[in-house]
Amino acid sequence: MSNQELPRAIVDVLEEKKGEDILLLDLRGVTDFCDYFVICNGTSDRMLDALADDLVRKIRESHHVKGIREGQARDGWLLVDYGDVIVHLFSPDQRDYYALEDLWQGGKALVHIQ
Secondary structure, three states, X not given: OOOOHHHHHHHHHXXXXXXXXXXXXXXXXXXXXXXXXXXXXXXOHHHHHHHHHHHHHHHHXXXXXOOEEEOOHHHOEEEEXXXXXXXXXXXXXXXXXXXXXXXXXXXXXXXXXX
């Protein structure tokens, strides 16, 4: 598997499931704990759960990698950890509040689907 194959597959799954404002951020050379963030909005608790569930299932089937899901949709922030790729699924309000794009502005945006 190429270095960007998994994060790009994650972006594809989220886009297919109608995730919003999807950002793939390359953090190599910026931090040691992961290589990529994928950040995505969901418009409701139900949508956040659906995005996380579909992502975990499809990536396990296609790439044989198990994602570790953390958080609750009702809190507006779910995380799916794939080791080198960390996926953040946010409600729009929580995404604005935590502003990960600003916090990790040293990273390089590889894909941004608005």
